[in-house]
Amino acid sequence: MFLSFTYPLCPFSDIVYIHIPGKILNTYILCYQGSTVFILSVRNVPYDWIINKKSNQHWLRKEGDKFFFPGGGTMFPNGVNSYVKLMQKLIPGMKNGIIRTAIDTGCGVASLGGDLLDHGILTVSLAPRDNHEAQVQFALERGIPAILGIISTQRLPFPSNSFDMAHCSRCLIPWTEHDGIYLLEIHRILRPGGFWVLSGPPINYEHRWRGWNTTVEEQKSDYDKLKKLLTSMCFKFYNKKDDIADPDSAWYTPLQPCLTIPSQKFKKLGLNFVPKWPNRLHSRWKVRVKHYKALLPAFGSDEIRNVMDMNTLYGGFATALIDSPLWVMNVVSSYxxxxxxxVYDRGLIGTYHDWCEPFSTYPRTYDLLHLDGLFTAESHRCEMKYVLLEMDRILRPNGYALIRESYYFIDAIATIAKGMRWDCEKQGTEYIMSKEKLLACQKKLWHANQTQDSGNDL
Structure with missing residues (x-):
C-alpha cells in the first residue's frame, strides 16, 4: 500500500509525502551494477559497528578483508534498486530529467545515493558521526557524494531552493518537534515544486508499529502531528511570514522557526521552470580541462573518482567534467x-565553506583537489600552510592536487608542498601569456619511521 499526500494549495511548493512499503526482511542481494563501488578493503574503513548491529538489514557484509555492499537498508528489504523503482512510480520526474539534485538525510552507507547516480540523479548523502561509525566515510570510499552534517541548531551549508528532492528513510529526525523547525530547514533548501520523500515511522504505522518499540497510539499521534505540520506550512506560516532576510545565508546561521518563501521576482526557481537534465548545463571550461588532462594522464580515468573544486564560482570545472567517470564537490567560499x-541550478552539487577551518569530511576521502586563485583571494584571512595541511588531510595517498595561482604564491606553495612529501611540477597554463602558473602535485604514500629527520620543512 502506498500513501501519498499532496498539498496543491501551497502557492510556492507542492510537498509530496510518500510511504515506501516495507516487507519482512530477507537475504535478497542486489547484483553489483552501475558506477559505484560495491567492494572495499576493511583496512580503508576499519569499523565493525554496522556489521554487528545491522547485519539483518544488509547495509554491508564483511568477508575476510573485504566489505561488500549488497544495497540493503532498514527500509530496503528487497534492495535499494527495488526501492528506487517504487519511488519512480510515485514521482515520474525521477525518470525524465526533471529531478537532478537530491539530499538524503541520515544516509546510512549511502545505498540510495549510489543507486540514484545510475538514474542520473546527483545526491548529497548527509549523516553525522554517531554510533553508526563512519557512514559518510563508507560513502566516500565507494565514490558516492557525501558530507558530514546534522540538522540541529545551525542551517545546513546549502542555499535556499537547492535540491529537487529530499529524502529520509527512517533517519530518526524528530520532524514534528520544536514546532517543526527541522522540516522548515528541509523546506528552505528544497526547490519550489520539489519533493520530500519519507519512509519509516510514523508512515504505515497501523501495520508497522510493533517493530518500532512504541505503541500504535503514539505512532498515530505522531502521524497526525506531521500531517498538521505540513498543512500549516502551506497556509498558516505563509500568511504570517514574509521573505526572511537572506534565505541563502547558511554558514553559522541558526535555524529559524519560519517558512522561507521565494520572492515573487524569482518565480522561475520552481522545478517546473528549470530545464530538464542535461539541458541545465553549458560549459566554457573545455579548453582548460583539456590542458589539465594533458598534465595529469590519470585525470578522467577510473583512477580519479572523488573530486573537489575548492573555490568555485559557478561550477564551470565540474560542468566540463560531466562526461567523466567522477563527481565533483563544488565549494563556494562563505566570504x-x-x-x-x-551551481545547483545547473544540476550540480556543492557546499559553503571557509578554508580557515577544517572541511567537514574524513581524512583521505578525495582523489583530486582543484583550486583556482584561492590563496590570492583568502591569504589575508587564512594562513597558507594550514590550508595546505587540511588539503593533505583530506587527499588520499597518491591523490592529486591542481593548484592554479599567481606567480606571487606559486613558489611558496611549492616549498610547503615539498615539506608534506608531495611531488610537484610547475607548469604553464593553457594561455601562453598568462600571469598565472599551475602546480600539478601528487601526494605520496610514506611512513614516518622511514624518514625521521624530515617533516620540519613546514
Whole structure:
C-alpha cells in the first residue's frame, strides 16, 4: 500500500509525502551494477559497528578483508534498486530529467545515493558521526557524494531552493518537534515544486508499529502531528511570514522557526521552470580541462573518482567534467560572492565553506583537489600552510592536487608542498601569456619511521 499526500494549495511548493512499503526482511542481494563501488578493503574503513548491529538489514557484509555492499537498508528489504523503482512510480520526474539534485538525510552507507547516480540523479548523502561509525566515510570510499552534517541548531551549508528532492528513510529526525523547525530547514533548501520523500515511522504505522518499540497510539499521534505540520506550512506560516532576510545565508546561521518563501521576482526557481537534465548545463571550461588532462594522464580515468573544486564560482570545472567517470564537490567560499545557488541550478552539487577551518569530511576521502586563485583571494584571512595541511588531510595517498595561482604564491606553495612529501611540477597554463602558473602535485604514500629527520620543512 502506498500513501501519498499532496498539498496543491501551497502557492510556492507542492510537498509530496510518500510511504515506501516495507516487507519482512530477507537475504535478497542486489547484483553489483552501475558506477559505484560495491567492494572495499576493511583496512580503508576499519569499523565493525554496522556489521554487528545491522547485519539483518544488509547495509554491508564483511568477508575476510573485504566489505561488500549488497544495497540493503532498514527500509530496503528487497534492495535499494527495488526501492528506487517504487519511488519512480510515485514521482515520474525521477525518470525524465526533471529531478537532478537530491539530499538524503541520515544516509546510512549511502545505498540510495549510489543507486540514484545510475538514474542520473546527483545526491548529497548527509549523516553525522554517531554510533553508526563512519557512514559518510563508507560513502566516500565507494565514490558516492557525501558530507558530514546534522540538522540541529545551525542551517545546513546549502542555499535556499537547492535540491529537487529530499529524502529520509527512517533517519530518526524528530520532524514534528520544536514546532517543526527541522522540516522548515528541509523546506528552505528544497526547490519550489520539489519533493520530500519519507519512509519509516510514523508512515504505515497501523501495520508497522510493533517493530518500532512504541505503541500504535503514539505512532498515530505522531502521524497526525506531521500531517498538521505540513498543512500549516502551506497556509498558516505563509500568511504570517514574509521573505526572511537572506534565505541563502547558511554558514553559522541558526535555524529559524519560519517558512522561507521565494520572492515573487524569482518565480522561475520552481522545478517546473528549470530545464530538464542535461539541458541545465553549458560549459566554457573545455579548453582548460583539456590542458589539465594533458598534465595529469590519470585525470578522467577510473583512477580519479572523488573530486573537489575548492573555490568555485559557478561550477564551470565540474560542468566540463560531466562526461567523466567522477563527481565533483563544488565549494563556494562563505566570504565570497554567493553563487552556490547557480551551481545547483545547473544540476550540480556543492557546499559553503571557509578554508580557515577544517572541511567537514574524513581524512583521505578525495582523489583530486582543484583550486583556482584561492590563496590570492583568502591569504589575508587564512594562513597558507594550514590550508595546505587540511588539503593533505583530506587527499588520499597518491591523490592529486591542481593548484592554479599567481606567480606571487606559486613558489611558496611549492616549498610547503615539498615539506608534506608531495611531488610537484610547475607548469604553464593553457594561455601562453598568462600571469598565472599551475602546480600539478601528487601526494605520496610514506611512513614516518622511514624518514625521521624530515617533516620540519613546514
Amino acid at each position: 565570497g560572492p554567493n553563487s552556490l545557488g547557480v
